[in-house]
Amino acid sequence: MDKLTYTLQRSNRKSIGFTINSEGLKITAPYWVSQELIDKAILSKKSWIEGKLQHWQHQQPARSFQWQPGMGLPYLGKTIIIQPEPGLIACRFSGHYDAPQNNDTLYLNLPANAAPEALKKACNQWFQGRALAWFDARLRHFHQTKAVKPSRYRLSGAQTRWGSCSSDGSIRLNWRLIHLAPELIDYVIAHELAHLKEMNHSPRFWAEVKRILPEFEAAKNVLRQQSLHTLPII
Ligand SMILES: [Zn+2]
Structure with missing residues (x-):
């Protein structure tokens, strides 16, 4: 294990305890336990600690993320640029809605000095609208070719899952x-x-x-690496 850093807290507890969260590893140990014993305990828990730390690293939203004009956002797998454009009646997209290219620009009907919150709100609205239109078209496509139609579908904004379905035959798809x-x-x-x-x-x-989707395996594997928490609009 290379360069494992942790905070050590001494307490009245009877055994050595490990806590791993977004702040990293914290070890709580009884007052009488020597550093050597702590090192041994760490070694015996090595793979568990590494796994947990890795898990948390994946869960961390990008800390540097800041809403600002000119920033890039992922849209249908490409990176588009957002730009406030005073005087617009509605948002305008420079590219093709259904086939975006990198660096296409989404012009938002906002003042040039719009606050980060306003940028976020305008983008969320636009992305949700695009999600509805895209999902509609794809559900129609699958229905025409192979699959049953859900009794109803709705957008979700869940922080932890991409989609879900209920026994009443309805499904939810995460707009993200x-x-x-x-x-x-x-x-x-x-x-x-x-x-x-x-x-x-x-x-x-x-x-x-x-x-329904013969070539699903590749997408399934890619999606497994893709955590909702790595997306910008959380
Ligand atoms: Zn499932």
């Missing part, structure tokens, strides 16, 4: 999916549609996902 590449969004939609037939993750369920 609109940040990701189209094939990743398709996988989440196909996954939820497959749940309308199989409410589990059995082999029958995965066969249904494959029937």
Whole structure:
């Protein structure tokens, strides 16, 4: 384990305890325990500690993230630029809605010195609108080709999941999916549609996902690396 840093707190407890959170590793040890024993305890917990620390690093939102004019935001897997544009009646996108390119610009109907909160609000609204339109089109596509239609679908803004479905046949899709590449969004939609037939993750369920979206494996693997918490609009 290289360069493990931790804070040590002595207390009246009877054993050595480990806590790992966004602040890192904290060790609590009884007053009588020597540094050598603490080192041994760390060594015996090495892989658990490393795993937990790694988990937290992935969960950390980018600290440097700041809403400002000219910043890039992910849209359908590309990076678009946001720019306030006083005098606009509504937001205007310089690229193609359904096929954005890197550095396309989203002009927001805001004053040039708009506050970060205003930028965030305007962007969230635009992205949610785009998410609705995109999901509508993709659900229609899947319905026309292979899948059943959900009884109803709604946007969610969940912080922890991309999609969900209920036994009443409705599904929810996280609007933040609109940040990701189209094939990743398709996988989440196909996954939820497959749940309308199989409410589990059995082999029958995965066969249904494959029937709806034969090339789903690659997207599934990429999505596994992609945490909601690494997205900017949290
Ligand atoms: Zn599932």
